[in-house]
Each structure stands twice: as structure tokens, then as C-alpha cells.
Amino acid sequence: MKRLFWLIALITLAHSAFADTSADLKRYTALSAKASALTRANPFADSKPVKLSEPVYPQKTDKRRSAPAPRRNASDVFGTVLFSGQFSKDSFTGFNPNHIIGIGDQIALKIWGAQELETTLTVDAQGNIFIPHVGPVQVLGIRNSDLDAVVKDALATIYRSNVNAYVNLAAAQPVKIYVTGFVKRPGMYQGVSSDSVLNFLDQAGGIDPDRGSFIDITIKRGEQVVTTINLYHFLLAGEMPSIQFQDGDTIIAGARKSTVRVSGLVQNSNTFEFRDRKVPLSRILNLARVQPRATHVRIIRNSGMKRNVDYYAIEDAHNIMLMNGDEVLVTADKKPGTITVRVEGEHDSPQEYILPYGAKLGDLLDKIQLNDQSDIASVQLFRKSVKERQKEMLLASLQSLQSAVLTARSATNEEAALRGREAELALKWIEKAKTIEPKGQVVLSHSAHTRDVVLENGDIINIPSKSSMVMVHGEVLFPNVVVYRDKARLKDYIQQAGGYTQSANTSLVVVLHRDGSFERAKAKGWPKRLDAKVVAGDEILVLPKVDFKRLQITKDVSQVIYQIALSAAVVLAL
Numbered sequence: 001m002k003r004l005f006w007l008i009a010l011i012t013l014a015h016s017a018f019a020d021t022s023a024d025l026k027r028y029t030a031l032s033a034k035a036s037a038l039t040r041a042n043p044f045a046d047s048k049p050v051k052l053s054e055p056v057y058p059q060k061t062d063k064r065r066s067a068p069a070p071r072r073n074a075s076d077v078f079g080t081v082l083f084s085g086q087f088s089k090d091s092f093t094g095f096n097p098n099h100i101i102g103i104g105d106q107i108a109l110k111i112w113g114a115q116e117l118e119t120t121l122t123v124d125a126q127g128n129i130f131i132p133h134v135g136p137v138q139v140l141g142i143r144n145s146d147l148d149a150v151v152k153d154a155l156a157t158i159y160r161s162n163v164n165a166y167v168n169l170a171a172a173q174p175v176k177i178y179v180t181g182f183v184k185r186p187g188m189y190q191g192v193s194s195d196s197v198l199n200f201l202d203q204a205g206g207i208d209p210d211r212g213s214f215i216d217i218t219i220k221r222g223e224q225v226v227t228t229i230n231l232y233h234f235l236l237a238g239e240m241p242s243i244q245f246q247d248g249d250t251i252i253a254g255a256r257k258s259t260v261r262v263s264g265l266v267q268n269s270n271t272f273e274f275r276d277r278k279v280p281l282s283r284i285l286n287l288a289r290v291q292p293r294a295t296h297v298r299i300i301r302n303s304g305m306k307r308n309v310d311y312y313a314i315e316d317a318h319n320i321m322l323m324n325g326d327e328v329l330v331t332a333d334k335k336p337g338t339i340t341v342r343v344e345g346e347h348d349s350p351q352e353y354i355l356p357y358g359a360k361l362g363d364l365l366d367k368i369q370l371n372d373q374s375d376i377a378s379v380q381l382f383r384k385s386v387k388e389r390q391k392e393m394l395l396a397s398l399q400s401l402q403s404a405v406l407t408a409r410s411a412t413n414e415e416a417a418l419r420g421r422e423a424e425l426a427l428k429w430i431e432k433a434k435t436i437e438p439k440g441q442v443v444l445s446h447s448a449h450t451r452d453v454v455l456e457n458g459d460i461i462n463i464p465s466k467s468s469m470v471m472v473h474g475e476v477l478f479p480n481v482v483v484y485r486d487k488a489r490l491k492d493y494i495q496q497a498g499g500y501t502q503s504a505n506t507s508l509v510v511v512l513h514r515d516g517s518f519e520r521a522k523a524k525g526w527p528k529r530l531d532a533k534v535v536a537g538d539e540i541l542v543l544p545k546v547d548f549k550r551l552q553i554t555k556d557v558s559q560v561i562y563q564i565a566l567s568a569a570v571v572l573a574l
Contacts, residue, residue: 075209076261078270078287079231083206087198099144100244102193103127104173107139109151114162120170134158144169175245179204181253182212193245197229200251207231207253215273216254221246232273236287258324260284265294265330277324282317284328290314293332300327341455345463346374355455362451364461373465378514378537380441380462381453387440390567394438397563398430401556405430408550415549422548426557429574433560438567443516464514467537472497474542474571475504484536490521491529493540503573505545506530508558510565512539518566541565544573 101107103123109131111117121129127140129151137154139147151167172192177200180186184205191199197217201207207214217229226243233239256273263269267289274283281297294314301308302325312320314330322328341353341364349369361381370376405426410416444450470493473479477498485492490509500506509521511532521530534540543561548554557574564572 076270077209077214077259078268078272079207079214079235080209082198082231082235083202085202087196088202099169099172099194101139101142101144101147101169102173102244102246103140104247105169105193106171107147107151108168108170110166111155111163113164115159123173131155173247175247175249177245178248178250179253180250181218182208182255183253184208191245195245196240197243197251198234198240200245201253211256213254213256213273215257215275218252218254219243219245220250220252221248232287260322260324261327262288263327263329264297265291265332267291278321280318281312281320281322281328284322285314285317285330288328288330290330294330296331296333298329298331300329302326339455339457339459341457341459341461343368343461343463345380345461346371346465347463359455360451361453361455361461364455365451368461368463370463375464375466375514375537378464379444380464380514380516381444382440382460382462383442383456384440384458385456386442387438390438390440394436394560394563394567395434397556397560398433401553401560402427402430404553404556408553418549422550422553425574426548426553429557429572433564433572436564436568436570436572439569441516443518445515445517464537470534470536470538470540472540472542474540474565475501475544475573476542477501484534488534490531490534490540493534494542500542503544505543505558508543508562510541510543510562512541512566512569514538539569541569541571543571546574 101123103125105123107121107123107129109117109119109121109129115133117132119132121131123129123139126136128136128138130136131151131154134154134157137151139150142150147169148167152165155163155165172194174190175193175195176188176190178188179200183201184207186204189200189203191203197219201217214231217231219226219229226249227241229241257275258277258279259271259273260279261271262284266285268287270288272284272287281299285297297312297314297317297320299310299312299320299322301310302323310320337357338354339357339359341355341359343349343351343353343364347368348371349367353364353367355364365376365379405423408419408423410419442453444453468484469481470484471481472493476494477500480497482493482496490511494500494509507523507530509530509532511519511521511534513519513535514537519532521532523529524531543558543565546554546557546561548557561572564570
């Protein structure tokens, strides 16, 4: 009975302890959240800090992770990129010659010769290190570069000869630094005296980009200001003052000063900070690093409810003043002097041409030296802007189709299952269609104004070779290239390719001409049969049949298939 009584008592005690621990954790979490909220609301408040009397329970950590994951910075404020967790991962492990020896520093001493000694000495509260048989040696306040001479002089007072020494600074004093002001996590953080101010700021989560200043960082030692730091000097020129921290120092991030947003033709498209009420535009443009082709700036003035817009040349930037909240857009308000056009295909001329801005297709064709195989009548023009526009239109059509597929409603479970299978098939086809790249071909059509087409930088002109072939592909049994015949009709070429497949849409056949124009086959004659004009070098595309239960989906898919065929000369079957 006694054993049973003690067993019940132990179980009751364990359950009570677990319950108390859980309650403590909940209370601590609530109070921590409240303290963080008060700190974010007013970090400079004179009110007393929230006291957390509840115990802090350590959390389990994964020992395999030696460094915190980098933080992502979504802000466009210049300098935010500094605080991604990289500075806080490691403390500084080396010591420069100007390091000032402080209390708590550790000094490695090795003596050999008539006396043998190898030890590590700590600078005590009086600023001394105690060397056996020599006594205390004052080292507080001396530079690291002078440490060796000071210790050797002390040894020389006792050991006149046959004693050699080697002195080295082994470790700096561990310090606890307060970081406050407009940082994300004000608090006390550990490091060593030689650590950079960036290390402690990074431990505190970095400067709050919405409220804090990147150009006003103050370091205080008691009531005395040690120095002030402008992080822009580090970002742009790599300049960072060497500071040796002492235990209890305070780093204060000041409140954000005036700001200007810069975008457009600049290398640094960011929000920049400045101290004064006004700042010259030239200074802000130097921070933003203007691109060479920029010529003008558009300034949107922050004047309350009404927003005024000014427009200036960059040459006048030193005379233009910006104020807090202004927005600057850097633009190029001049036309390029020349363009580069590439000529490919069958010709005997150079492949690259430098032409004046505004040159026309006819001007270029007059410069090209043709040969006997050049088919100048079928000249082709491919343009990057047209390709991008074709891609945008295709993606828009696919997005609309995807929405229609996903929002289809069903009246019964059987219909829902059927439409689910159809939707799965359609979505797979849509993903495949998104990878199609249009050719970007401009339809020239041999109109009277073809020679007047204005060329753009990066255009590609292709002079095809004379051809006696016709390509037939798509929903035919044997996609192939067949020889052109003068009297052959559309059906003859399809027959030579094996005829239609079971999946062919026999009413939707397209003939693509080499100059970018196209013709959809139409029913002609009696009995009515599809026919279209076919010339040497053409492509015949037999498009697939689309059969969905919803008529609208069938129509939309057919439209996209037709769009792909015309822009990319590809038949994308389901």
C-alpha cells in the first residue's frame, strides 16, 4: 500500500509541474508580445520597461544549423540590403595594429631560453598583466602594435640575457552592447570589442526602413558621444570608422530624416535619405548612379493634396532643389542616333548594318547585294517588340481559357467527374502552350508601303532562298515537305502527306506565306471543298479538332490553337 501511495503522489506531482510549466509559457509569450508592441510603438518613451518575472524556458534547437537563415528585405530604402543576417553570423577574429588593449583582453606570452614559459594572461581591472617572476606590467591603453615592445622591456628588467619572448593578442574583451532607437529589435547584444557596428545592428534586425535613419547612427559611452556614423559612406565608398567597443556602450539609430524616391534610368532605384530640409538634385543623382543615356528628370512634388510635376534637363541638376517626399523619375528624352539591324539568309552582303534612326526597310534593301538564289519577293522581317506583344496576347488568351476551365459548373456528379477529366486535360495543354515562343514576324504582304516600314533597333531581316518545296504538317498522317507543282491544289499537297488524321479539323486549314501573311482555306466549287492559293515555299498547317462538352471551352481552345499557328507556325494538338 505504501508503494502504491508514493506512486500516485509522484504521478500527481509530475502532472502539476507540467501544467504549471505550460501556464508559465503562455503567460511569458503574452507578456513578450506586449513588450515588443510597446517598444515598436515608442522606443524612446520615458515609461518604465515591462518587467518579465516569468521564467524563460529554452527551446530546442537544431545543432546542425550553424547560422541563421538570411532575412529578406522587401523595402526599397537605400541601405536595407545591409541587414540580411550576414554581419551577425560571425564575430571579428583578427586584430589590427591600432587595437587598444582593454580590460579583459587576453594576451598570449611565450618565453624561451634561460627561462621557459607559455601562458595566456588576462588584463585585470587595474590594467595589468601579471608575469611570473616579473610582476605586474601595465598594458591598459597601449596599441596592439606596441604590446610586444612593452612586455619585452618589462622582461629585460629581470632577465638581462639569454631570454627571448613572443607576445601576441589572443582574444579581445567580450562586451555587451545596447542597441536602441529605430531598429527592429532593440535590446542588449553580445560580441567582442573589435566587432563592427554593423554586427550589432544586424543582431538587432537592422535599421527599421520605415522609421529609422541610415545616415545618423550614434555611439555613446555613458553620457559621452564616441562618434556618429553615416552608413551611406560604407555603402558607396566602403568607408567604416574603426571603433573599439567597451562593455555597456550604446548604439542609437536616429529617426529617419527627409527622403526622396528615385526611379527610371538609374543603377540604384531606391529611396534616399538626406539631413537638410532641401538637397540639390545633383547629390541625389550621384547616389542613384544615373545611366549614361539619361537626359532629363521628371520631379513629382509632394505638396499636400495637389501633386505638381516639374521637368528638367540633367545638366541643370545642381540648380534644382528637392524636398522631403519628392519623387524623381530619370528618363531619356532624345532619340537614338543609330540603330543596328541584322540581315540573314541568302545574300552576299554584310550581316550587320548600322543605320540612322528612322531608316526604312527600302533604304536597307537597296544596300543588300543579292545573288541568284535570293527570293527578295519573300523578304521577312522579325521584330523583338512584335514577339513580346504576341507572347503577351497568347498568355492573356491562355489565362482567360484557364479561368473558364476552372470555373465550369456541373449539375450532376457524373457531369462533374467528366468535366474534371476534361479540365485536367485542358490544364496540361495550357501549361504546354505557355512554353510556345512566337516568331515575332511582321506581316509585310508586299503592299505598296512595304518599303516605307520604319526599322527598329535589333530588327532581323531574312532573305529566303528560292524554294521549290511546300511544307505540310499538323494533323496529317505523314508530315512532310513535298515538291511544288504549278497546277496542284491544296488537297493535292495534303494527299501527298498521307491525308487527314482522325483528329484533324478538316474545316480549319491555314496556309502560311513566307512574307508573314496567311490564308485560311475556304470551301470553293461544287461539291464544296477547301482550297487556298499555295505557292513555292509556303507552309500548310492542318489544325486539330477540339471536342469538349462545353461549347465555349471548345471555341476558346480552337481560338488559341489558331493563334499559336499564326504567331509561331506550330500546331499544338491536345
